[in-house]
Amino acid sequence: MLKATNRNLAQLAPSGIRRISALAAARQGCISLALGEPDFTTPDAICDEVTRALARGETHYPPNNGTAELRRAIAAYMTGQGIERAAEDIIVTVGATEALSSTFRALIDPGDEVIVPVPAFTVYASDVRACGGTVVELDTTRSAFQITPDDLAACVSAATKAIVICSPNNPTGCVLDTPSLDAVAQLAAAHGVYVVCDDVYNRLVYEGAYERFAARHPELADRTVVIDSFSKPWAMTGWRVGWLAATPPVVDEIAKAHQFAVSSVPAFIMPAAARALEVDPAPMVAAFRARRERVVHALADMGLGCNVPTGAFYAFPSIAQTGLDDEAFCERAIREAGVALVPGGCFGVPGHVRLSYCVADDALDEGLSRLAGFVDTLI
Known part of the structure; x- marks a missing residue:
């Protein structure tokens, strides 16, 4: 009988973020607010x-x-x-x-x-x-x-x-x-x-x-x-x-x-x-800051509680008031609204979702609009 593989690795699950990204890629026209990847090209x-x-x-x-x-x-x-x-x-x-x-x-x-x-x-x-x-x-x-x-x-x-x-x-x-x-x-x-x-x-x-x-x-x-x-x-x-x-x-x-x-x-x-190391990233930071403002206001309008992020390019709102757990929320958002976010359980805190706003402005605005429509069907 073949011996078992490394037990420490066997207990690990594949990346939940990548799983959500794969689901989003399989849904035609889905807007992904899941990956933490800047939309800018390298200078x-x-x-x-x-x-x-x-x-x-x-x-x-x-x-x-x-x-x-x-x-x-x-x-x-x-x-x-x-x-x-x-x-x-x-x-x-x-x-x-x-x-x-x-x-x-x-x-x-x-x-x-x-x-x-x-x-x-x-x-x-x-x-x-x-x-x-x-x-x-x-x-x-x-x-x-x-x-x-x-x-x-x-x-x-x-x-x-x-x-x-x-x-x-x-x-x-x-x-x-x-x-x-x-x-x-x-x-x-x-x-x-x-x-x-x-x-x-x-x-x-x-x-x-x-x-x-x-x-x-x-x-x-x-x-x-x-x-x-x-x-x-x-x-x-x-x-x-x-x-x-x-x-x-x-x-x-x-x-x-x-x-x-x-x-x-x-x-x-x-x-x-x-x-x-000699290139100033300030223009990208300014763009992320402006997107953050739009995200924070949009989430507030949806009734999703969220600490205002002061760095990086993520928001982490609670979805407790929707009545769904974070896995169901994200999977349904992909299927029903065509917008992808990451379940908070992937980060050790269920009941939240991660929204990445390092995407192009038009994609972000459309994604927020779709998310608002989806949340409106739940609350």
Whole structure:
């Protein structure tokens, strides 16, 4: 008899977001507000660097952790954001997804616990479980998606190894406030816990004060891993390039997981990535901000309660008043109204849906109109 496959992987379900996207693609004329992919094209200044790199013959194996030039550029960029890291602290990765996977493979032993404030991006839990770890969910719905010291303390045990934070958050668009960041810092300092910061939306903040954990708490650099990506602020999702930053010896262990998983990012992409760091994403941010205003007003008119997102490009309204669970709501919205959203259960919080507004203006307006008509049949 054939032996079983990896038990840790066998317990994982395929991406719920991709499942919804497949349903939407199968429904003719459906407008998808499901994927977190900017509708903009990558700026020409970035694309042109690939042409030049290919012309120079940069098609051979690069260093595993990325070229020295790109790592220096990323280190300088982070220092400019108040996070001092050396080029040797940087690993260029195949997007933030691989950065997260390599980080968890380096940090998590079977039986370790990782605190994940929910709602949260599904990859965190899947990566932790694939390593044999246990996810401890911290419900933030009672505190407007912020982290309170009491709720955090209730999640801590002798097995706690790490906590993952994402600010601005996917799927809520919430930015963690200072008390939330300090609560995480107190946990890390008191219990020797690693802090994995998924900062991929840090350039997409609309207004008000914004602090990154690593900048506010440099004293915890030895246990902080910063994950970032070129995908969201520069519309480079298909390029599959990101990075992580951590200090030795942590970065040295992550480098092993990265090397054995992917070897490296393609050589000819890295000059373009360095050029991206010089491109101001402000025009895209302005467009997302304007779309956010339309979404917030439209959801209010529908009677769907929603915290106003202050970053990223998602809204996370409650659909409790419709009488449907989130799975049924999203499947019926696709079939009956031709508009796709993601069930909140995919992020650990049923009873909500994620609406992505990083789509073209006409598609967004039509999608909101269809959603309003659908909700009107339920309420």
